[in-house]
């Protein structure tokens with residue numbers, strides 16, 4: 001058995017049932033095979049055994065009282081995975097399907113993603129199985145305050161700086177920031193994605209979606225192509241999906257699909273994004289409310305059955321499987337780039353790579369969000385605010401840097417055009433160098 005296989009087998013035995021974490025770890029470990037073979041010091045220093053084990057995992061009770069006066073109890077998580085190159089950084093997810101396995105897969109991916117940005121941030125992730133859907137603002141606040149009362153013991157501007165993720169947007173960040181400040185008496189940049197009036201960065205809400213489209217632009221440009229005149233399928237209708245849709249449209253693409261957890265819309269004339277934003281962000285409604293002369297709404301099938309040139313999965317993990325990939329390939333898709341974390345199953349990824357579809361893996365393609373979060377940290381430290389244009393320009397530069405680093409690493413190890421291998425290797429190399437320099441800790 002190879003060193004990589006030994007590490008993977010031990011990880012599965014030590015973390016039984018954590019299927020999402022196993023899946024994320026296997027993808028990274030397999031991509032690292034050629035690096036491990038070329039550099040014996042990695043095995044000698046037990047680097048892989050250490051990198052797959054979180055530095056700390058915190059699980060806590062989150063009690064709160066609902067509007068009917070009933071006591072509710074949720075479970076809170078923070079996994080501080082790796083701090084070799086900077087303070088832990090990664091979002092908080094509030095969704096009923098959150099488990100330790102999901103937080104660990106996200107935290108593990110975050111190590112390499114954050115490294116790829118070129119900025120000094122380590123990897124972490126957290127969240128809760130709390131479901132914000134259908135809750136009043138007061139209930140959301142009660143939950144967020146209770147969650148932060150415990151989490152505040154483990155985070156800080158130089159220790160661990162969480163951000164948003166699924167179910168955690170500006171409202172939740174605001175409530176959590178207020179509670180942190182009250183508990184600690186500290187006005188510090190402990191969270192990113194903050195509102196603009198209390199230390200947030202311009203362009204942070206847009207960053208993941210815009211960054212995804214900038215990354216895709218780089219992939220297309222390498223083949224002399226662009227978004228102009230392309231049909232685009234997007235899944236999800238949250239933060240990432242809507243800003244990706246906006247930027248893709250601005251660049252001349254036509255976005256023809258969006259989805260939520262109950263169904264999806266298809267509008268061949270191009271989706272009216274202002275109407276969707278009003279439904280989702282103002283009325284906090286469902287996509288089923290979207291209606292135009294050319295649109296259809298469906299609860300059957302998936303957005304990937306619509307023939308398009310570019311596909312951007314932006315909802316959740318494992319939402320694009322082998323059948324979906326086969327359908328997209330049959331319909332001659334040119335590029336697929338992941339806005340969500342691990343949205344494509346391993347079988348789907350293998351098909352895209354085999355068919356030579358341009359494929360941008362999440363840890364590279366969706367790193368725009370954490371990049372601008374790191375820029376928010378810099379602005380907080382400097383006590384300055386940059387303009388939207390300044391942040392957006394930096395974001396474009398960072399996404400190009402990530403694309404270049406991933407394609408160069410892929411080529412260096414004989415996997416030309418394979419950005420999955422390239423992103424994993426490029427992200428790993430910096431973290432590995434820092435871990436080797438810092439000794440066995």
Ligand code: NDP
Pocket residue numbers: 164165166167168208236237238239240241259260261262314315316317339340341366367369370
């Ligand atoms: P939001 O909560 O804003 O939106 C999530 C969207 O995905 C909603 O449309 C939601 O539908 C849909 N969705 C969530 N869970 C499921 C599910 N189990 N099945 C089907 N649809 C689902 O989250 P974000 O846009 O912030 O995050 C989307 C993805 O992007 C996640 O994978 C996240 O980890 C990743 N990401 C986010 C970053 C950020 O900056 N926000 C940064 C990097 C990655 P519904 O409204 O019905 O719940």
